[in-house]
Amino acid sequence: MIKDHYETVKQTIQNKAVLCTVTKRRSLEEIMEFYNAGERVFGENRAQDLVSRAAALPKDIEWQFIGHLQRNKVKEILPIVSRIQSLDSLALANVIEKEAAKAGLTVSVLAEFHLAEEDTNKTGLSADEAFSFVKEVMKLEHIRLEGMMVMGPHTEDEERIREVFTEAHDLFVSLRKEFGEETFHVLSMGMSDDYRIAVECGSTMVRIGTYLFEE
Numbered sequence: 542m543i544k545d546h547y548e549t550v551k552q553t554i555q556n557k558a559v560l561c562t563v564t565k566r567r568s569l570e571e572i573m574e575f576y577n578a579g580e581r582v583f584g585e586n587r588a589q590d591l592v593s594r595a596a597a598l599p600k601d602i603e604w605q606f607i608g609h610l611q612r613n614k615v616k617e618i619l620p621i622v623s624r625i626q627s628l629d630s631l632a633l634a635n636v637i638e639k640e641a642a643k644a645g646l647t648v649s650v651l652a653e654f655h656l657a658e659e660d661t662n663k664t665g666l667s668a669d670e671a672f673s674f675v676k677e678v679m680k681l682e683h684i685r686l687e688g689m690m691v692m693g694p695h696t697e698d699e700e701r702i703r704e705v706f707t708e709a710h711d712l713f714v715s716l717r718k719e720f721g722e723e724t725f726h727v728l729s730m731g732m733s734d735d736y737r738i739a740v741e742c743g744s745t746m747v748r749i750g751t752y753l754f755e756e
């Protein structure tokens with residue numbers, strides 16, 4: 542843990558956004574430093590790591606799955622995750638629904654959007670399909686759709702980053718209006734390099750790894 546980076550993040554997000562500490566590739570000791578500082582929301586992007594870390598670490602950690610989720614991995618992470626942030630297709634939603642029903646669970650998820658069109662390698666839904674997608678997922682009994690996740694564009698151009706985050710927030714607000722604030726209340730956006738802008742643009746959860754762990 543880089544203590545002054547941690548302080549800076551806490552100062553910046555205050556009570557506006559929740560910190561999701563991204564623990565991918567970090568040791569259990571490194572993760573425990575954040576746990577001991579009071580953090581409980583941790584993010585992993587690989588199913589296998591999520592499973593092994595959850596087994597080794599305290600049970601009150603609220604694990605967030607943030608990576609691309611393969612359908613054959615859904616079953617193993619379901620009993621562990623607090624939230625799947627990377628729901629990017631109806632096919633995946635249907636698999637989650639089926640496995641959650643079998644396990645007698647209700648799973649919290651975020652719909653993942655891809656709004657920075659210049660980044661062609663990224664997965665996620667388009668803004669055009671947002672309303673129909675959310676409507677379909679809301680019908681699934683064992684899924685609780687709580688909001689959306691979005692990545693900033695891969696650029697140092699702050700204006701472009703702000704543009705994408707503003708677009709994400711606008712979409713979030715219209716979905717919230719349509720589907721209700723109690724249900725649609727999480728806007729997960731902002732990472733090490735762009736979390737300040739994300740918070741200014743209305744993020745309610747930032748996902749930060751590198752900045753917290755590396756000089």
Ligand SMILES: *Cc1c(COP(=O)(O)O)cnc(C)c1O
Pocket residue numbers: 563565586607608732733734748749750751752
């Ligand atoms: C790795 C990762 C992060 C954290 O990125 P940093 O640049 O290390 O802060 C956030 N979100 C997702 C989906 C990631 O895979």
